[in-house]
Amino acid sequence: MKRNLQIKELFLKNFDKPVTELKFKNLYELIVCVMLSAQCTDKRVNLITPDLFKAYPDIKSLANANLASLKSYIQSCSFFNNKAQNLIKMAKAVCENFDGKIPLNEKDLKSLAGVGQKTAHVVLIEWCGANFMAVDTHVFRVSHRLNLSKAKTPEATEEDLTRIFKDNLNYLHQAMVLFGRYTCKAKKPLCKECFLNHLCTSKDKEI
Structure with a gap:
């Protein structure tokens, strides 16, 4: 038409x-930012993440995070209770099922806690330029x-x-x-x- x-x-x-207005330096930071951005503004996520990534600089440190401590870093984000639980579950699954490397295909990404189709697609769009x-x-x-x-x-x-x-x-x-x-x-x-x-x-x- x-x-x-x-x-x-x-x-x-x-x-x-x-490109996205989310600020990230690597694939780990990207997936965390995208998960946090669900029903929350990019501006708010960008305020939260500098301290968050200082405390949890990689997937392994996030997998071992204390839930209450993690919540304290993201409490100004909408649905922070659910997001904190999903972030830890996601990180644990990456460490246990994917040898600590965040997968870059839709099926495996969607197997991670808190990662639906939209999140998976945004990660692949921003990191891989996927169509x-x-x-x-x-x-x-x-x-x-x-x-x-x-x-x-x-x-x-x-x-x-x-x-x-x-x-x-x-x-x-x-x-x-x-x-x-x-x-x-x-x-x-x-x-x-x-x-x-x-x-x-x-x-x-x-x-």
């Missing part, structure tokens, strides 16, 4: 090979406002976007995240400044 192709091209043109789509709240909102999907779940929305866009999914995912975060916001979207204004028919559109 011509309109969908125009949307794709405009995303790629306006966001030049975008995957990942749907967070921003991507879900943007894709529905632009009538790219009518699906009720993130997983089904991901299928729609993957089918429509086919390639450059890693860049399109991140472009849609940033677009949803700063332009096509949940409240008061910046429609007058939007480069997709002429293609948008959303009922939320502010004229």
